[in-house]
Amino acid sequence: MLWHAIAPSRRYTKASHDVVRHPRLSSDAKILLLYVQGLPAERRAVALSEHARTLGITGRAYQKAKKLLVVNGFLHEWRQQGGRGFWTTEQLLANVVLSPVEAVRSREAGAGEAAVVPGARKPTVGQPEGPAVGDYRPEEEEREKNSSHPPSEEPPEDGWGPEEVEAERALLSLRRCHRSLHLGVVEARKLVRLAVEWLRRGVTAEEMRRVLTSDLPPDGVRSAVGFLRYRLVRKLPEPPGERTARTAGPEPDRAEGPDPAPLPPGWVTCQGPGDEHVFRPVEGAEGETHCGPCRRRTAWDLWSERRAAQLAAEQAAEDDYRHTPWRERVAALEAERT
Template structure:
């Protein structure tokens, strides 16, 4: 396996933030990258699976980690035929994403657009021999990755003041939130093809416009409103370039910053009414009403209610209402009236149509 890493200065591994904070790469894949990057050069010439076994990574976890690294350009594989009709798989590992073209150049031992192999033989062959000019100088070369300290670093102790833990956490949360907004904006841009085919974007085009679309989300626009704002009121003659049209609309129709919301004010305290003289019986006393229409205190009000209901019960007992007859008594009275009419005769009324009512005797 060809390795392409930046050697760690002074015994620790430097990891790019783009890898550590990548939202689509699992933790096993990140640990695998850091583990291989921190190994000595002579221990890197192994298959990636052997390094995973050294980390006691299970087969399923390794396959998932490897798939993440291959998808995002950290590992490239190619099968090559060798003598005897056999095949071998050549792996190119990097702690920075590489394109297929860059990986192919590294397999061939050629610098990949500014990247350089850091193997022993490659490092010895890469630096040109000094010329005979006095003073001795070498040919101008591009900057090599690996083997050097940072531009602002010196050997020895680091005298810089590291940021506080709170500042680091705040910066990390802010960057995570910005990254989440960019990813959401990219998904919104890619989903426009489902509304109209004129706004179909490729993955790279959506990634280029994601930063502009994320600014809409930061200004309070929801993902649904952003999708609607970009896809409605299209030109009558059609959209000739989806990328150019969306870039223009994202810039020209960018909503203003939302106004600062007023600070939350607590509700006002309840109105306190003044003391009043109670209208109830007994000695004069004061009370504070809970409503403006109340004229008696609580005890006096309850006493008035008890007196009212006691008087009502007394009057009901002194002059009781006559009891209502039961249905049995009403039925017996009706039967007696019918029997009397049948035995003693009665007068009934007959109605003559058109001439009124006349009485007849039976």
């Protein structure tokens, strides 16, 4: 006799229609998301790449699936350095779309879970030795696994001093505070001159990093280079000499605010709506007063007005037009002949 047995409910995973029918997620991304959703709580500390390797999703296929999950708001990552110098990547994978602010709130809500603390180690047998001399530079870095070294950096340019090197390191380290502030080496070196001015005015690299990463926009940063350049210019502290003179002199008039910092050569303040921001005009268009996004917004508003007027005119013409049946037209022609 054959018996038909149904597996218990714990052997199934409930799949949301928002995930299964998502038009921009690939099949690998959907399978990986549903696989992690059905895992027990004790396997929560395993990296996402390990789960993908279990499913046979490796290499370029895993990178594409992970990118789709990040872009569409299902996967969020935070990279931070612990007290012992080890870098840790914390991942949050959800079966619903989360904004950066919602992801941070969900992360803070689950921050009360007990963290894994390394146990005591036995002392190594033998005499202490110095570090081995070599020219090792890691080429492939797995960002999801813990490591004791920061991301590799290019050698400094010729003619740089200690301030330029420290400024470049501070700018490249912003990626560890927030993933939207990720800068490449070429992009960071474009901002080194502005960051060096902060260091020359008595600001430490840690203070500059805290100012640049505080109060980020809730919707994220569209351009890390433009956002950091704007903050380096607008939040530039005053020189120590002026600060001392103002402290020793009479109390300034509180009705008048401090003079804004001068803009770098070639940059213009945008006259468009919204918060004050700067942009650099393209070559041959030095008279521009609006940045690219503001010009596109103005053009879109103008096109919307013209399109609304066109549709209104077409509707009015359609209302005025009345179709005449052919019998009435023939009767009218015969009436004219007679």
